[in-house]
Amino acid sequence: MSEPLLIVRDLVKHFPQYEQRILTKRQTGSVRAVDGVNLDVMAGETVGLVGESGCGKSTTARLILRLIEATSGSVIFDGVDVLNADDEALRRLRRQMQIVFQDPYASLNPRLSVREIVGEGLRIWGETADFDKRVGDLLDRVGLNRRFLDRYPHEFSGGQRQRLGIARALAVRPKLLVLDEPVSALDVSVQAQVLNLLVDLRDEFDLTMIFIAHDLSVVRQICDRVAVMYLGRIVELGDRDGIYTRSTHPYTQALMSAVPVPDPVHERERERIPLEGDPPSPLNPPSGCRFHPRCFKAETICRTEDPPLIERVGGHECACHFPEVSNVT
Amino acid sequence: MSASRSDIAAQATAARPFSERREKLMLLLANRQGMVGLVLVLAFFASAIFAPWLAPYDPNALDIPVRLSGPTWDHWAGTDSLGRDQFTRLLYGARVSLGIGVSVAFLSTLIGVTVGVLAGFLGGWVESVLMRLTDIALMVPPLIFLIIGARMMQDKLSGGAIWPLIFLVTVVSWMTIARVIRGQVLALREREFVEAARALGAKKRRIIGRAILPNLIGIITVNLTIAVAGAILLESTLSFLGLGVQVPTPTWGNMLDSAKSFIETEPYLVWFPGLAIVITVLCVNFVGDGLRDALDPTQRKT
Numbered sequence A: 001m002s003e004p005l006l007i008v009r010d011l012v013k014h015f016p017q018y019e020q021r022i023l024t025k026r027q028t029g030s031v032r033a034v035d036g037v038n039l040d041v042m043a044g045e046t047v048g049l050v051g052e053s054g055c056g057k058s059t060t061a062r063l064i065l066r067l068i069e070a071t072s073g074s075v076i077f078d079g080v081d082v083l084n085a086d087d088e089a090l091r092r093l094r095r096q097m098q099i100v101f102q103d104p105y106a107s108l109n110p111r112l113s114v115r116e117i118v119g120e121g122l123r124i125w126g127e128t129a130d131f132d133k134r135v136g137d138l139l140d141r142v143g144l145n146r147r148f149l150d151r152y153p154h155e156f157s158g159g160q161r162q163r164l165g166i167a168r169a170l171a172v173r174p175k176l177l178v179l180d181e182p183v184s185a186l187d188v189s190v191q192a193q194v195l196n197l198l199v200d201l202r203d204e205f206d207l208t209m210i211f212i213a214h215d216l217s218v219v220r221q222i223c224d225r226v227a228v229m230y231l232g233r234i235v236e237l238g239d240r241d242g243i244y245t246r247s248t249h250p251y252t253q254a255l256m257s258a259v260p261v262p263d264p265v266h267e268r269e270r271e272r273i274p275l276e277g278d279p280p281s282p283l284n285p286p287s288g289c290r291f292h293p294r295c296f297k298a299e300t301i302c303r304t305e306d307p308p309l310i311e312r313v314g315g316h317e318c319a320c321h322f323p324e325v326s327n328v329t
Numbered sequence B: 001m002s003a004s005r006s007d008i009a010a011q012a013t014a015a016r017p018f019s020e021r022r023e024k025l026m027l028l029l030a031n032r033q034g035m036v037g038l039v040l041v042l043a044f045f046a047s048a049i050f051a052p053w054l055a056p057y058d059p060n061a062l063d064i065p066v067r068l069s070g071p072t073w074d075h076w077a078g079t080d081s082l083g084r085d086q087f088t089r090l091l092y093g094a095r096v097s098l099g100i101g102v103s104v105a106f107l108s109t110l111i112g113v114t115v116g117v118l119a120g121f122l123g124g125w126v127e128s129v130l131m132r133l134t135d136i137a138l139m140v141p142p143l144i145f146l147i148i149g150a151r152m153m154q155d156k157l158s159g160g161a162i163w164p165l166i167f168l169v170t171v172v173s174w175m176t177i178a179r180v181i182r183g184q185v186l187a188l189r190e191r192e193f194v195e196a197a198r199a200l201g202a203k204k205r206r207i208i209g210r211a212i213l214p215n216l217i218g219i220i221t222v223n224l225t226i227a228v229a230g231a232i233l234l235e236s237t238l239s240f241l242g243l244g245v246q247v248p249t250p251t252w253g254n255m256l257d258s259a260k261s262f263i264e265t266e267p268y269l270v271w272f273p274g275l276a277i278v279i280t281v282l283c284v285n286f287v288g289d290g291l292r293d294a295l296d297p298t299q300r301k302t
Helices: A057-064 A087-096 A114-118 A120-124 A131-141 A146-150 A158-170 A188-205 A216-222 A240-245 A250-258 A264-269 A300-304 B002-014 B020-030 B032-049 B086-122 B124-139 B142-152 B154-158 B163-171 B175-189 B192-199 B204-240 B252-262 B268-295
Strands: A006-020 A025-041 A046-050 A072-077 A097-100 A176-180 A208-213 A225-230 A233-239
Touching: A006 A057, A025 A057, A025 A233, A046 A057, A046 A216, A057 A072, A057 A097, A057 A176, A057 A208, A087 A097, A097 A158, A097 B192, A114 A120, A114 A131, A114 A146, A114 A158, A120 A131, A120 A158, A131 A146, A131 A158, A158 A188, A188 A216, A208 A216, A216 A240, A225 A240, A225 A250, A233 A240, A233 A250, B020 B032, B020 B268, B032 B086, B032 B268, B086 B124, B086 B163, B086 B175, B086 B204, B086 B252, B086 B268, B124 B175, B142 B154, B142 B163, B142 B204, B154 B163, B163 B204, B175 B204, B192 B204, B204 B252, B204 B268, B252 B268
Parallel strands: A046 A208, A046 A225, A097 A176, A176 A208
Antiparallel strands: A006 A025, A006 A072, A225 A233
8 A cells, every 4th residue: 555645643733721820821721633643645545524513623634734833743644744845845835735714805815806705826826927827727627707807706605605615625636625614604505516626626627635624514525534423532534434434432322313314204213322410621631542531431530540442343443442333324 | 865876877888989998097086985085185185295385374474463363355264363374374284284184194004004915814823913013003092092192292392393294103003904904814715716816826926916805995995084184193193182293283183172262252263173083084984985885896887
């Protein structure tokens, strides 16, 4: 097997919390937003990153692109150490790793025209020959009219804006595209259109993708492998069918059982695994397995020992002391 | 008013037959309040520049027999205690007042925006140094600083130079905008479109120029007009205290100063320079509001 395009090892991001005294600042603790993430992404594959709000999905994405600085760990992209690259090397790396943001309203500069937003990457990299034509072609590719060049972001709908964000990212021909909940701000009908567009573009541009979502059915449509995150860690990682039909981590099973099924009979009869309470605070994560306070299987060992993410039954990696295959759907 | 404005804006954008600059101009023209302000401000500037040709008299020519004449056909705005034509002196006074107002506004905004953007965007020790400097400058009571400063530069001021006034008023005028801009930059810096620019490999200079500054235009224009008004008022205050530009050079401020002894018997001597200041300040503010709207792409409706 070839080298992975992206190798993430023990990635950690702690946001320190301070208490402001009159003259001094005292660190009172830290939010462990990302707390030891390991992930390999092969060239050409699409990996889904799912989990509840606040579990560190978006932070992980920003760490990989080094839009924020990691506390520790390493990110190797195409053989280059991203976290230790100097400014120039990092700039060159950024051409190859692009991101599409969740909020299509906040991610486009309201003062720039479509020409300048989508063409920004071309301008930055000095590829200004045939500028209008190239930007127009990009608009074509994402399904927008090329006559929109002189329009401004506020003249577009959410779905159209998200297409602009995608076009902007594709302008520099990246190898890796990180999609940070690209459809969760959109209507369901528009979601499907944008997802279809992403699938087409993936083939056409040979993209490797990291797809972040909290909607499991969206991930199922588009991903080859799925990583389930809980409180700053990946708790289960496997190929799509494995995760969806033979999940072994109780958290994954609980998530799966919460996905509605379109068959009312099946929906009524199937077993649900309720998740009680909210996720614990990442300021003070639980001892042992981080999921144990909400887990229906928790035993003594779960309170004391943190289960590693290793290959277990079911053929995929799982961080649980008592993995069992369960088909909850 | 709002109907006519959106109509014109709609025509301008419907088929997009006009260039963007033309569109902005049309939006400005469609804003009636801004237009009135613009016309009056331009008229004031023109009369200041062309004062020697427009003025019916020599600003310093004494004509004691007609002193304190009140408004007449010969002297539209009356004459002062030495018989000098008040209208002529108002035209010449506009040169100093507007000159100082505009120069101070541009200089203080330039300094304030530079300090605010650098502090907000770069953060760290740059921010600490610049913002402490701003705090210190804010702690100095402006009027006391101006009075002492004007005293120290007295010899230059009595030579008729106005640059010491521009310098002094700028020194006390740049801090507010610096703070406001820093706050805005702190918020803008975290916006996703700034992150997107960084992710594309944009350098700091480019991010400031394309993502930060264009989003500050509204605040900068508004501040610019407020600063013009503020500087004119400060100059008038100083001249009124006898510390600004020295007589016989007329300014609106020192005209008010010399009129104050006659306020009960000859109130028109206060009225005209006072009105000149009020109308100018008001019109400059109108122009600022109009400009802010015209420069905002979200105001151009489809």
